[in-house]
Amino acid sequence: MYNKTLLLAVLAILFSGALRAQKSQLWENFKSCSKHGKTAELPDFSYAGYHHGEKAIPTVDYKVFDVTHFGAVPNDGKSDKNAIQMAIDAAVKNKSGLVFFPKGRFLINEDTDDTTPIIVKGNNIVFRGSGSGEDGTELFMKNHLPAKDPKKLWTTPYMIQFVGGGSEDLLTEIAADAGRGTHTIKVRNTAGIKAGDWIVLRVKNNAPDLIEKEMCGCHADEKWTSILNKGVYVNAYHQVMDVKGKEITLKEPLLRDIDKKHEWQVYRYAHFEEVGVENIAFAGNWHEEFVHHKDDIHDGGYSLLKFQRLANSWVRNCRFTDVNRAANFVLCSNVSALNCEVTGTPGHSSISSNASTRVLIGKINDSSSQWHAPGVTGPTLGTVLWRVKHNEDTSFETHASQPRATLFDCVEGGFFIGRGGGARQNLPNHMEHLVLWNYKELGEPEVDFEFWSSTTWFWKIIPPYVVGFHGAGTTFKEDQVKVLESLGTPVNPESLYEAQLELRLGELPNWIKEIKNN
Missing domain, CATH: 2.160.20.10 (Single-stranded right-handed beta-helix, Pectin lyase-like)
Structure with a gap:
C-alpha cells in the first residue's frame, strides 16, 4: 500500500512538471543579445502602445x-x-x-x-x-x-x-546601412529635424535582391503584382531622440534592416x-x-x-x-x-x-x-x-x-x-x-x-x-x-x-x- 501511494505521488509530480511552462530558448537569446548589444532572433515589441x-x-x-x-x-x-x-x-x-x-x-x-x-x-x-x-x-x-x-x-x-x-514633406535620404534592433540612422542632412519630431522611414523598391530578401526563401507568385511591380514597401514611424551632425538617434529600435542602396527616404510624419x-x-x-x-x-x-x-x-x-x-x-x-x-x-x-x-x-x-x-x-x-x-x-x-x-x-x-x-x-x-x-x-x-x-x-x-x-x-x-x-x-x-x-x-x-x- 505504501509503495503504491509513493508511486502515485511520484507520477503526480512528474505529470505536473510536464504540464508546467517550459523555459523559452528564444527568450534566453533575446535577454542575452539585449545585454551584449547584439541582434536578437526576435524583434523588440516592447515599444508598442x-x-x-x-x-x-x-x-x-x-x-x-x-x-x-x-x-x-x-x-x-x-x-x-x-x-x-x-x-x-x-x-x-x-x-x-x-x-x-x-x-x-x-x-x-x-x-x-x-x-x-x-x-x-x-x-x-x-x-x-x-x-x-x-x-x-x-x-x-x-x-x-x-x-x-x-x-x-x-x-x-x-x-x-x-x-x-499636417504635411508629409520629404526631409532627407538615408546615407548608410542600419541593422534591425539599432537606434541610429545616418542621413544626407538633418536640416529641419530635431529631438521630439516624428519621422517616417520609407522605402518602395522592386529591386530583385530586395524582394528575394523579403521573401526569405519563399517563392513570389507571378500574380503578386503589388510586391513584384510596385515593390517592397516599408513605412515606419519613429520619434527622434537626438540629432548630432548627420546622425539621428531614434526612440525605438528599427524593426527591419535598412540597405541604403534601395533608396530609403525620411519624411515628416503628418499626424495629431x-x-x-x-x-x-x-x-x-x-x-x-x-x-x-x-x-x-x-x-x-x-x-x-x-x-x-x-x-x-x-x-x-x-x-x-x-x-x-x-x-x-x-x-x-x-x-x-x-x-x-x-x-x-x-x-x-x-x-x-x-x-x-x-x-x-x-x-x-x-x-x-x-x-x-x-x-x-x-x-x-x-x-x-x-x-x-x-x-x-x-x-x-x-x-x-x-x-x-x-x-x-x-x-x-x-x-x-x-x-x-x-x-x-x-x-x-x-x-x-x-x-x-x-x-x-x-x-x-x-x-x-x-x-x-x-x-x-x-x-x-x-x-x-x-x-x-x-x-x-x-x-x-x-x-x-x-x-x-x-x-x-x-x-x-x-x-x-x-x-x-x-x-x-x-x-x-x-x-x-x-x-x-x-
Whole structure:
C-alpha cells in the first residue's frame, strides 16, 4: 500500500512538471543579445502602445464640451449627429477638449441625417462616455453609410473618424546601412529635424535582391503584382531622440534592416497626438447573416470607428455591437486599444492595425465571431495583439499588403486558414517576423498545419515563430515554421510583450498590471 501511494505521488509530480511552462530558448537569446548589444532572433515589441508602454493612458481634465449643451438629447428618438459635431468643432477650436456624453442612447445616423461621417480633426480631443455597459452611453448608427464606389467594397467610410493633419514633406535620404534592433540612422542632412519630431522611414523598391530578401526563401507568385511591380514597401514611424551632425538617434529600435542602396527616404510624419475615446458603446444596426464580399453593406456598411494619422492616442473601455467593422487604426503610431468588447451579430472585421507602427491591441474580447478576428493589414510594423480572445469559429486577420513583425501574445481563439484576408495581387498575407507566443487554440486540431498553403492561393505566410502553441493539439508542417518551440506546452515567460517591457524598463508598469488583472 505504501509503495503504491509513493508511486502515485511520484507520477503526480512528474505529470505536473510536464504540464508546467517550459523555459523559452528564444527568450534566453533575446535577454542575452539585449545585454551584449547584439541582434536578437526576435524583434523588440516592447515599444508598442501609448507612449511606448512607458506611461499609463491619462484621465484628462480638459475643458468639458457636454454634447447635451449643444442640443443633443439622449433617448428622445431624434438625431444627435449635428449637436455632436458642434461639440467636436468647439473642442477643436479650443485646441483641446473633453467631448462628454452622459448616459443614454445618442442617435448618429438617422433617416433625417446626411450620409457624411462625423469627423474630428485636432490634437488633445477625447470622447468620454459614461460607461459601455447597458446603462451607460451608446452611440447608435441606425442606417449604414454608402460606399464611395459600390464596386469597391472596401470604400465605405467609418461613421466616426479621428483624422490627423499636417504635411508629409520629404526631409532627407538615408546615407548608410542600419541593422534591425539599432537606434541610429545616418542621413544626407538633418536640416529641419530635431529631438521630439516624428519621422517616417520609407522605402518602395522592386529591386530583385530586395524582394528575394523579403521573401526569405519563399517563392513570389507571378500574380503578386503589388510586391513584384510596385515593390517592397516599408513605412515606419519613429520619434527622434537626438540629432548630432548627420546622425539621428531614434526612440525605438528599427524593426527591419535598412540597405541604403534601395533608396530609403525620411519624411515628416503628418499626424495629431493625444486623442482618445473611452467608456462608450458603439452600436450599429447590422442583423443579417454575414456573407463575405457579398456587397458593400456586408463588408462595411456599419463601420464605426477609425483613427487615421494619430500618435500616442487610445481607445479604451469601449464596446462595439452589431457592426460590420468595429475599429481600424490607419497610418497611426503608438496607439493603444485596451479593454474593449466586440459583440452582437457577426460581421466583417474586428479591431485592426492598418499600415501603422507599434499599435497595441490588448485585452480585447471579440465574442461576435467577426469574419476576421483582431489582427493586421497593410504595411504594419510592430503590432502587438496582447491577451486577445475570440471565438473558436473565427481566426486572426493577416490581410496581406506587407504586414511585418506582428506579435500574437497570449491570444485565445480559433486558428485556421481562410480568415487572414487579402487580394491575390497583394500577397503574401504576412512578411517576416510573425510571432505566435503562447497561443491557446480553441476548436478542432489540425495535423501538419501549413502556413504556406499547398491547397489554396489565399494563405501564404513567411515562416513564422511558433512558441508555446497549445490547446486543441494542432501540429505544424515544420519546414514552414522558422522556429517551433515547446509545441503543446506554454513557455515562460507567459507574455513576451510583458517580459520585453519589464526587461527594458526594469519593472512592469502599474498600468499593465491593472489591465491584466481586470
